[in-house]
Amino acid sequence: MTSGMCVRCGGRIAALQKESVVREKARQLSDQASYPVIYRMLKGVMLCGICLDALPLIGHEICQRCGRDKEFQASTGTEGLCRDCVHGEDDQILVANRSLLRYEKGEKDLLGLFKYRGDERIALYYGTLLAITVQRYYRSMGFICITTVPLHPQRLRERGFNQVDLLARHLGAAIKIPAKPLLLRTKDTPKLSKQKGRTARHESMLKAFVWNGQGMPSAAKILLLDDIYTTGSTLRSCARTIREHLGPSCEVYSLTIYR
Ligand SMILES: [Zn+2]
Numbered sequence: 434m435t436s437g438m439c440v441r442c443g444g445r446i447a448a449l450q451k452e453s454v455v456r457e458k459a460r461q462l463s464d465q466a467s468y469p470v471i472y473r474m475l476k477g478v479m480l481c482g483i484c485l486d487a488l489p490l491i492g493h494e495i496c497q498r499c500g501r502d503k504e505f506q507a508s509t510g511t512e513g514l515c516r517d518c519v520h521g522e523d524d525q526i527l528v529a530n531r532s533l534l535r536y537e538k539g540e541k542d543l544l545g546l547f548k549y550r551g552d553e554r555i556a557l558y559y560g561t562l563l564a565i566t567v568q569r570y571y572r573s574m575g576f577i578c579i580t581t582v583p584l585h586p587q588r589l590r591e592r593g594f595n596q597v598d599l600l601a602r603h604l605g606a607a608i609k610i611p612a613k614p615l616l617l618r619t620k621d622t623p624k625l626s627k628q629k630g631r632t633a634r635h636e637s638m639l640k641a642f643v644w645n646g647q648g649m650p651s652a653a654k655i656l657l658l659d660d661i662y663t664t665g666s667t668l669r670s671c672a673r674t675i676r677e678h679l680g681p682s683c684e685v686y687s688l689t690i691y692r
């Protein structure tokens with residue numbers, strides 16, 4: 434049985450050939466309780482066995498706050514935190530971030546393709562990876578909804594779609610949690626890559642979002658979705674706006690494909 438083409442190499446996905454890789458990766462990503470679900474999701478991922486095997490999965494040792502792979506950190510800090518998180522402010526705005534993959538070179542091309550074309554197959558592929566990430570790290574969290582980092586209306590008009598909303602739709606369907614837009618973007622911040630340094634990024638993100646949600650309980654746990662966690666300043670800015678409205682008993686956790 435074949436199940437279509439691999440989103441990475443374009444080759445045919447041969448289910449039989451893929452089977453042993455699916456089992457191995459499922460064991461790597463799960464415990465006993467989550468194995469059947471993760472196994473089934475991996476089987477459905479639109480990758481051939483070779484590309485599945487080559488995925489840069491984040492390992493078992495991670496920074497407990499930002500979800501970064503310890504193996505790839507220059508140096509680690511105390512209490513399970515990476516160097517950036519040890520030196521960052523401990524404001525608890527964002528409880529934690531979790532991601533599935535390291536942002537390596539081959540991954541940049543696929544994400545770029547998705548961002549600018551909004552390819553529906555890649556959206557489904559990434560949606561499944563995000564569902565696996567929820568199973569891996571956030572299984573019993575009881576999130577009330579998924580929400581996304583919004584685009585500025587001007588950018589949305591130019592692009593025609595918000596790629597993260599496509600991901601939220603697929604993820605929501607997979608884990609049966611509704612996706613709700615809770616925020617609007619009021620500042621069209623320059624591309625993060627064009628801004629110099631952590632402080633500049635942080636400042637340009639202040640007051641970039643406003644609340645646009647309705648009927649949310651104050652003690653909600655919210656899953657905030659984006660494609661990549663770089664410094665976390667965008668996600669923290671979103672989380673800050675959510676907490677300003679729902680109050681301190683609300684908890685915001687973020688989820689991204691890449692870290
Ligand atoms: Zn492939």
Ligand SMILES: [Zn+2]
Nearest residue numbers: 496499515518
């Ligand atoms: Zn960290």
